[in-house]
Amino acid sequence: MTAFVLVGGAFTGGWVWDGVAERLREAGAEAHPVTLDGDPGAGLGTHTEQLTALLDRTDGPDVVLVGHDYGIHPVLAAAGRRADRVARVVYVAAGLPQDGDPALLLVRDEAVRDRLGRDATPLPPPRGGEWARWGSLDGLTGEDLDRLDRLAVPQPARTLTEPLRLDAALERVPAAAVMCTADGPDLDAVEMMIRTGPVSLRKLAGPGYAFFELAAGHWPMLSHPGELAGLLLRAAAGEGRRLTLGEEQPSYDSLEFLLATREIPYERHDRLDVYAPDGEERRPAVLLVHGGPVDAGRVPTPRDTPFYRGYARHLAGLGVVGATVDHRLHALTDYARAAADVSEALDRLRAHPRVDPDRIAVWIFSGGGLLAAHWLAAPPPWLRCLALSYPVLAAPPGWETVESRFRPVDALAGAGALPVVLVRAGREHPAFAATVEAFLAAAGKHGTDLELVDVPDGRHGFEALDRTDASRDAVARSVRAVLDRLTGA
Secondary structure, three states, X not given: XXXXXXXXXXXXXXXXXXXXXXXXXXXXXXXXXXXXXXXXXXXXXXXXXXXXXXXXXXXXXXXXXXXXXXXXXXXXXHHHHXXXXXXXXXXXXXXXXXXXXXXXXHOOOHHHHHHHOXXXXXXXXXXXXXXXXXXXXXXXXXXXXXXXXXXXXXXXXXXXXXXXXXXXXXXXXXXXEEEEOOOXXXXXXXXXXXXXXXXXXXXXXXXXXXXXXXOOOOOHHHHOHHHHHHHHHHHHOOOOEOOOOOOOOXXXXXXOOOXXXXXXXXXXXXXXXXXXXXXXXXXXXXXXXXXXXXXXXXXXXXXXXXXXXXXXXXXXXXXXXXXXXXXXXXXXXXXXXXXXXHHHHHHHHHHOOOXXXXXXXXXXXXXXXXXXXXXXXXXXXXXXXXXXXXXXXXXXXXXXXXXXXXXXXXXXXXXXXXXXXXXXXXXXXXHHHHHHHHHHHHHHHHOOOEEEEEEEEEEOOHHHHOOOHHHHHHHHHHHHHHHHHHHOO
């Protein structure tokens, strides 16, 4: 007999699972809805101990731990401690936290994140429409919201600020995820993140992970209890869609740049590398800004890959200074830190004796595109061009924790006469492509000076994925477009 241990998100208790638990029991399974310790001093460690003790008391031969929202944090911690007792972990409308991550990183409400950074008292529960700041209310009735209001309790602050500690044994426990598509990413978007995001996510494309979609908001146990119970039973049986990466991964770390470049020495200044052409005079400069998030321990770092070195050397070979930066965009909540790193690198670059400080271009790639808002909102006079290659220009589903100020589509209103070069991949991931289309529409509305470089058959990261003459031509066209604006040609 399968025994389901059901752990809810912030402010809730075992009562939130009543409809799901009833249906699981009707199907012949055990169901153990959990109400976590609500003491004001309780933390993630407290809840982990509570679940570990419950696992020790549960007799079912197949124990499935189900974590919703915050609940996935103590679920993962307890599953690692009792890997021999847990048959499977199931994520429900939950993030994919890594070792060392506090649950705070996945809190969507910026005001709550700020408050928890300076106040250790319990969070009062939302009321009415305020629940939407924690997740989509899609599918919830007025009765459901009344129930949340009536039964919700304060959330101890330390449950959201204590770092998650994962035992290595967790790797042996199979997992499944129920993606609530009205609340976050669908499976296509998850596959996109696995392909383009941190290397640590690639483990999700393996036999140990299965995925389901449910057309529901953030609280499917209230809005779709029958459907959710059915998916939990299927997950326990080992069903679900498996994702694969295949052979189509960008080889940024190993493949040489697709254009021939000559060896050009560089200078390293903290996070900044500078590739200067021959001569002594000051030259215009292009700062290449990598995408992300990337793993904090990634080796080589982006600036040491042939991809970004190749772009910088190619630019230096054309007579301008090419520069690269390693910024600290390691999580979706790191955009402010990454923007500060890029700003610092620009200050260093403009102060370099080989650089004309009044002729600078910033060229941003992929998930770094949201950083563009920082320069679009109020462009400095020395910024002569902003270039964007297959960028993310608004928060796609699942990126709700990105601070609201990093929205290039909204920031375009302040761009003025700043020239923008946008390299669009014709075979872009749909979730990213939608943000590009929204950006183009806003650019038309505001009269932005925008040049579009289309790569009709190109994919996200086409320089590494599609090493064709068309890709080489696209790189040459985009470089020329940037240099024309940078040099005033």
